[in-house]
Amino acid sequence: MLVVQKYGGSSVANSERIRRVARRVVDRYREGCKMIVVVSAMGDTTDNLIDMARDISNSPSKREMDMLISTGEQMSIALLAMAVRSLGENAVSLTGPQVSINTDDNHCNAKIRHMNTGRLESELNRGNIVVVAGFQGINQLNDVTTLGRGGSDTTAVALAAAVKADTCEIYTDVDGVYTTDPRVEVKARKLDCITYDEMLELANLGASVLHPRAVEYAKLHNIPVHVRSSFNYNKGTIVKEVNDMEMDLVVTGVTYDLNTAKIGIFDVPDKPGTAYRIFDALAEAKINVDMIIQSAMRNQVNNIAFTVTHDDLSKALNVVESIQNEVGFKGYTHDESVAKISIVGAGMASNPGVASTMFEAMMRESINLEMITTSDIKVSCIIKEDLTQIAVKSLHKFFNLEFKDNHAGVINE
Amino acid sequence: MLVVQKYGGSSVANSERIRRVARRVVDRYREGCKMIVVVSAMGDTTDNLIDMARDISNSPSKREMDMLISTGEQMSIALLAMAVRSLGENAVSLTGPQVSINTDDNHCNAKIRHMNTGRLESELNRGNIVVVAGFQGINQLNDVTTLGRGGSDTTAVALAAAVKADTCEIYTDVDGVYTTDPRVEVKARKLDCITYDEMLELANLGASVLHPRAVEYAKLHNIPVHVRSSFNYNKGTIVKEVNDMEMDLVVTGVTYDLNTAKIGIFDVPDKPGTAYRIFDALAEAKINVDMIIQSAMRNQVNNIAFTVTHDDLSKALNVVESIQNEVGFKGYTHDESVAKISIVGAGMASNPGVASTMFEAMMRESINLEMITTSDIKVSCIIKEDLTQIAVKSLHKFFNLEFKDNHAGVINE
Numbered sequence: 001m002l003v004v005q006k007y008g009g010s011s012v013a014n015s016e017r018i019r020r021v022a023r024r025v026v027d028r029y030r031e032g033c034k035m036i037v038v039v040s041a042m043g044d045t046t047d048n049l050i051d052m053a054r055d056i057s058n059s060p061s062k063r064e065m066d067m068l069i070s071t072g073e074q075m076s077i078a079l080l081a082m083a084v085r086s087l088g089e090n091a092v093s094l095t096g097p098q099v100s101i102n103t104d105d106n107h108c109n110a111k112i113r114h115m116n117t118g119r120l121e122s123e124l125n126r127g128n129i130v131v132v133a134g135f136q137g138i139n140q141l142n143d144v145t146t147l148g149r150g151g152s153d154t155t156a157v158a159l160a161a162a163v164k165a166d167t168c169e170i171y172t173d174v175d176g177v178y179t180t181d182p183r184v185e186v187k188a189r190k191l192d193c194i195t196y197d198e199m200l201e202l203a204n205l206g207a208s209v210l211h212p213r214a215v216e217y218a219k220l221h222n223i224p225v226h227v228r229s230s231f232n233y234n235k236g237t238i239v240k241e242v243n244d245m246e247m248d249l250v251v252t253g254v255t256y257d258l259n260t261a262k263i264g265i266f267d268v269p270d271k272p273g274t275a276y277r278i279f280d281a282l283a284e285a286k287i288n289v290d291m292i293i294q295s296a297m298r299n300q301v302n303n304i305a306f307t308v309t310h311d312d313l314s315k316a317l318n319v320v321e322s323i324q325n326e327v328g329f330k331g332y333t334h335d336e337s338v339a340k341i342s343i344v345g346a347g348m349a350s351n352p353g354v355a356s357t358m359f360e361a362m363m364r365e366s367i368n369l370e371m372i373t374t375s376d377i378k379v380s381c382i383i384k385e386d387l388t389q390i391a392v393k394s395l396h397k398f399f400n401l402e403f404k405d406n407h408a409g410v411i412n413e
Numbered sequence: 414m415l416v417v418q419k420y421g422g423s424s425v426a427n428s429e430r431i432r433r434v435a436r437r438v439v440d441r442y443r444e445g446c447k448m449i450v451v452v453s454a455m456g457d458t459t460d461n462l463i464d465m466a467r468d469i470s471n472s473p474s475k476r477e478m479d480m481l482i483s484t485g486e487q488m489s490i491a492l493l494a495m496a497v498r499s500l501g502e503n504a505v506s507l508t509g510p511q512v513s514i515n516t517d518d519n520h521c522n523a524k525i526r527h528m529n530t531g532r533l534e535s536e537l538n539r540g541n542i543v544v545v546a547g548f549q550g551i552n553q554l555n556d557v558t559t560l561g562r563g564g565s566d567t568t569a570v571a572l573a574a575a576v577k578a579d580t581c582e583i584y585t586d587v588d589g590v591y592t593t594d595p596r597v598e599v600k601a602r603k604l605d606c607i608t609y610d611e612m613l614e615l616a617n618l619g620a621s622v623l624h625p626r627a628v629e630y631a632k633l634h635n636i637p638v639h640v641r642s643s644f645n646y647n648k649g650t651i652v653k654e655v656n657d658m659e660m661d662l663v664v665t666g667v668t669y670d671l672n673t674a675k676i677g678i679f680d681v682p683d684k685p686g687t688a689y690r691i692f693d694a695l696a697e698a699k700i701n702v703d704m705i706i707q708s709a710m711r712n713q714v715n716n717i718a719f720t721v722t723h724d725d726l727s728k729a730l731n732v733v734e735s736i737q738n739e740v741g742f743k744g745y746t747h748d749e750s751v752a753k754i755s756i757v758g759a760g761m762a763s764n765p766g767v768a769s770t771m772f773e774a775m776m777r778e779s780i781n782l783e784m785i786t787t788s789d790i791k792v793s794c795i796i797k798e799d800l801t802q803i804a805v806k807s808l809h810k811f812f813n814l815e816f817k818d819n820h821a822g823v824i825n826e
Contacts, residue, residue, distance in 0.1 A: 015468040049488070055428040056492050057499040064498070067506050068491035071484035075462070078481035079469050085477070086470040093480050097510075098555060119555070142511060142532070 002124075003028060004165040006038040006134060006156035010173045011230040012076050013043035021171075021230065022083035025129060029089055034124050036163065038134045038156040039080055041072025062107035063143060066136075070096070070144045073133035073152070081131045091129040094119065096136030097144055101155065103137035109148035110137055112155075112217075115162045124163075132159065150211020157214045161221035168223050170210055171230035176237030177202065177209055179401035180254040184392045189403040191237050191252060198252045199239050201344040201378045215239065250354055251345040251399040256388050260290065260340045261313045262370065264305045265320060267330035277327050278304065281319050287312045291340070291373045291380065305371055307382065310336060338370065339388040342380040343395055349376045361398040365390055415537075416441060417578040419451040419547060419569035423586045424643040425489050426456035434584075434643065435496035438542060442502055447537050449576065451547040451569040452493055454485025475520035476556060479549075483509070483557045486546035486565070494544045504542040507532065509549030510557055514568065516550035522561035523550055525568075525630075528575040537576075545572065563624020570627045574634035581636050584643035585622055589650035590615065592814035593667040597805045600815040604650050604665060611665045612652045614757040614791040628652065663767055664758040664812040669801050673703065673753045674726045675783065677718045678733065680743035690740050691717065691733070698732050700725045704753070704786050704793065714743075718784055720795065723749060751783065752801040755793040756808055762789045774811040778803050 005025065012018050021039075029035045040046075049069045053060040060068075077093035084091035099120055103110035123130045134152025137145050147154055153170055160168035175190055177199065182188040194202070196219035200212055209227050218225050218239065228236025268274055275294060282289055290307045308316045313336065320332050348354045355372075358379050362369055367390065371382035383391055396402060418438065425431050434452075442448045453459075462482045466473040473481075490506035497504035512533055516523035536543045547565025550558050560567055566583055573581035588603055590612065595601040607615070609632035613625055622640050631638050631652065641649025681687055688707060695702055703720045721729045726749065733745050761767045768785075771792050775782055780803065784795035796804055809815060 015465070018469060052428070052488075052492060053495060056431060057495045060495045061498050064491045064494045064504075064506055067494070067508075068488055071487045074484045074487070075465075075481055078477045079465060081477045081480070082466060082470045082473045085474050091477075093477055095480075 001032065001167075002034045002036075002163060002165045004036045004038065004156055004160040004163070004168045005171060006152055006169070007040070007171045007230055008152065008173070009040040009043050009045070011171055012039055012080065015079075018042075018076075018079050018083050022080060022087055024230070025080075026084060026087045026089050029129055035129045036120065036124070036159055036165070037080065037129065037131045038152055038159065039073065039076040039131065040134050040152040041069075042076050042079075045072040045075065066107045066144050066146045070133070070136045070146055073135050077131045077133045081129075084129050084131070089129055090127055091131055092123050093131040093133070094123070095133045095144075096155070097138035097142075099132055099159075101137035101158070103139055103145045103147070105139050105141075105145070107143075107145055110139065110145035112137060112147070112158050115158060117162050120159075120163060148213075150213050153211045153214035154217055157217045157221070157223055157225060160223045160225075161217070165223075167226060168218070169226045169228060170214075171228060172209055173229065173231065174209055175229045175232070175234050176227050177239075177253070179252065180392055180396050181256070184256075184389055185254075185396045187396065187402040189401060192235070193238050193240065194252055195346045196239060196241060197377050198344050198346050201342070201375075202253050202255050209237075210239065250347040250351045251343045251395075251401065252347075253344050254392055254395045254399070254401065255342050255344060256392055257340040257342075258385060258388065259309050259311075260307045260338060260382070261310055261334060261336045262305060262307050262338050262382055263313075263316060263320065263332060263334045264303065265329050265332045266303045268302045268304050269328050270302050274302075274327060275304065277323060278320075279306075281323050282308075282316060285315055285319050287316050287319065291371055291382065293371050293373065307338075307340065307371070335370075337385045338382050339385045339391075340380050340382055341388065341391045341395070342378055343399065344378045346377050348378075355379045357398065358395065361394050362391065365394050367391055367394075414445065414580075415447045415449075415576060415578045417449045417451065417569055417573040417576070417581045418584060419565055419582070420453070420584045420643055421565065421586070422453040422456050422458070424584055425452055425493065428492075431455075431489075431492050431496050435493060435500055437643070438493075439497060439500045439502050442542055448542045449533065449537070449572055449578070450493065450542065450544045451565055451572065452486065452489040452544065453547050453565040454482075455489050455492075458485040458488065479520050479557050479559045483546070483549045483559055486548050490544045490546045494542075497542050497544070502542055503540055504544055505536050506544040506546070507536070508546045508557075509568070510551035510555075512545055512572075514550035514571070516552055516558045516560070518552050518554075518558070520556075520558055523552065523558035525550060525560070525571050528571060530575050533572070533576060561626075563626050566624040566627030567630055570630045570634070570636055570638060573636045573638075574630070578636075580639060581631070582639045582641060583623055583627075584641060586642065586644065587622055588642045588645070588647050589640050590622055590652075590666070592665065593805055593809050594669070597669075597802055598667075598809045600809065602814060602816040605648070606651050606653065607665055608759045609652060609654060610790050611757050611759050614755070614788075615666045615668050622650075623652065663760040663764045664756045664808075664814065665760075666757050667805050667808045667812070667814065668755050668757060669805055670753040670755075671798060671801065672722050672724075673720045673751060673795070674723055674747060674749045675718060675720050675751050675795055676726075676729060676733065676745060676747045677716065678742050678745045679716045681715045681717055682741050683715050687715075687740060688717065690736060692719075694732050694736050695721075695729060698728055700729050700732065702729075704784055704795065706784050706786065720751075720753065720784070748783075750798045751795050752798045752804075753793055753795055754801065754804045754808070755791050756812065757791045759790050761791075768792045770811065771808060774807050775804065778807050780804055780807075 081091040081093040100116035134155040178188040224240040494504040494506040513529035547568040591601040637653040782794045
């Protein structure tokens with residue numbers, strides 16, 4: 001059995017934790033598994049290195065930034081390999097460039113292009129536990145690159161795909177993916193399984209667990225990913241294509257996003273190209289627009305509403321102001337005190353009426369829905385921000401996601 | 414003009430110092446020089462990394478140690494390249510593996526075998542200031558290696574040889590090489606020039622300035638090395654083959670070593686193989702023996718005396734004890750309260766009588782010489798430790814090495 005494991009920065013934050021990871025890796029190795037272990041930089045190392053760079057330059061070269069921050073993972077792999085060896089097993093550490101994780105030239109946010117597994121496989125065949133630096137690769141100039149946020153997760157999934165691993169395990173500081181934020185709803189339940197698409201839509205719940213880029217990569221190569229805690233031996237959540245274990249669960253999770261602001265543009269002339277002009281201007285200003293609603297009205301005028309993050313709000317309002325005369329709309333409004341609340345589930349597409357069930361739940365709590373969008377596996381609504389907690393708890397209960405006594409074993413085993 | 418500069422750990426210990434080095438490098442570049450800059454790890458970085466390894470393992474793998482400690486120089490080169498760029502000039506950092514500094518397999522103490530200068534020269538031709546990680550290379554397995562103590566000096570000299578640089582400048586925290594330790598003799602004078610061999614023999618004065626391995630490499634490839642301070646713009650000391658500027662100076666420097674202990678073995682049977690048995694046993698115990706004296710005596714018995722460092726003394730005494738019966742000597746003594754005092758000068762070989770001048774100086778101070786050895790460019794004596802300062806000052810004056818008024822310009826310019 002060929003196992004790829006990935007341990008994040010908090011799992012290797014100090015010597016004691018590195019020794020604990022080594023223990024865990026060696027236990028698995030002694031069960032007869034071939035082991036590839038991907039690690040991130042220790043604790044705050046990457047942030048500290050970034051601070052050092054900022055102390056030297058306001059706009060450090062991205063190539064040099066990669067040269068600098070890639071040292072963080074190089075330190076971790078050396079220390080973990082030492083820790084494994086001190087437990088009596090053979091280990092060898094390899095940097096991204098040594099593994100030949102070939103990427104494009106986009107320093108600080110590089111994409112993996114291909115991978116040569118020769119060195120990796122020869123080390124495995126010599127009986128070594130192979131410890132690989134996450135987050136880094138090499139471009140065609142022979143310069144080190146880094147993969148951007150979530151890079152170590154992506155390294156692990158890409159390695160698992162390249163060597164055709166039997167399992168890819170992502171160790172983190174939470175037990176897995178939950179039906180909603182346990183800080184909001186104590187009855188939130190850990191999911192045994194989730195599909196790639198659900199995981200992507202649950203980004204808000206799942207991003208700290210498994211980065212969306214890694215999920216996309218796993219989906220592309222159909223690699224099942226087991227997300228679990230490095231601090232206990234509980235089963236975590238398996239992310240895979242077909243969710244055979246919980247197919248009966250139409251809605252998998254409830255998520256929310258408080259970092260959202262609504263802009264409404266009213267009395268927009270109903271003629272071709274109007275929406276294009278508005279959203280092209282926003283795109284040019286590099287503003288990321290989330291939900292977009294256009295409602296056809298009487299008298300050849302429309303209302304258009306969209307949401308942006310709080311950070312982008314004032315910039316977006318400036319853009320809207322600047323194109324008002326050209327586009328010819330009457331006016332615009334904005335509201336920062338809103339939240340986006342969503343239900344996610346791969347079963348939705350084949351279960352009509354899920355959206356209306358959501359609306360019913362909101363109606364019962366007298367929550368007004370200001371905007372609605374739907375996709376195959378997600379329904380999202382904009383509501384008043386101060387109603388978020390009530391809405392999450394209500395939906396979580398309405399869709400029967402609550403932790404029940406007969407599930408106790410699932411969570412604590 | 415092609416210049417190789419090397420800055421040690423204290424010269425790049427923090428952001429402010431890195432910016433100062435960048436300023437200095439850019440000034441030189443703007444004079445029209447092509448620049449290769451070798452840097453060590455910042456301040457205590459290497460020691461801190463070694464501490465981290467010891468915290469994980471009592472006997473960390475040397476391969477993994479190299480993986481770990483090579484990150485120190487990688488951090489420095491990235492930060493220095495950023496600092497140079499922030500002054501408006503193009504810079505690119507390269508690790509030892511990227512430069513293709515090919516070494517043998519001897520992790521933590523590798524020797525440079527050969528070097529491909531392709532990448533280096535193409536970066537220079539593109540107008541880049543090239544910042545190279547000192548102390549590191551790559552073996553034929555594609556694994557990073559480190560060069561051991563003084564490694565960054567060796568990197569600089571080896572690069573200068575490979576690219577046929579016009580000058581190799583080693584920046585450190587002292588102004589150059591002095592005629593003796595300025596802490597012992599305030600009239601110590603900075604030397605303008607010194608030969609490779611003198612530099613090697615003055616290891617005690619010079620090791621903190623320029624590592625002996627680097628001197629040997631410079632001698633082998635006939636690279637003149639300019640040793641100078643990174644904290645001022647004074648001229649330093651040039652180390653080269655022929656000391657044309659100070660050929661009249663028979664003795665170049667006076668040096669001393671307090672870390673020495675004397676062991677005397679008396680009444681050793683005078684038969685073939687005796688010395689071999691003694692020093693082979695010491696070598697097997699990995700004890701580094703410095704001076705060795707054997708004096709033929711009457712009655713087919715000899716006395717043998719030798720010196721070791723204080724650290725090795727008790728181990729050496731154990732070895733001597735263990736072979737006493739086999740070799741058949743009567744007894745042995747030891748003395749820790751001794752010092753080795755030496756005069757060094759390339760002019761010695763062609764100036765008979767230098768040794769006797771030294772003995773005269775010692776006699777005038779009533780200093781007893783317990784052991785004497787001579788080589789072409791050095792005479793060393795073992796004396797009582799508490800007489801070291803008197804001996805150094807006396808020899809420094811006797812050989813006319815003192816700083817004089819008409820040399821003031823040399824030191825302060």
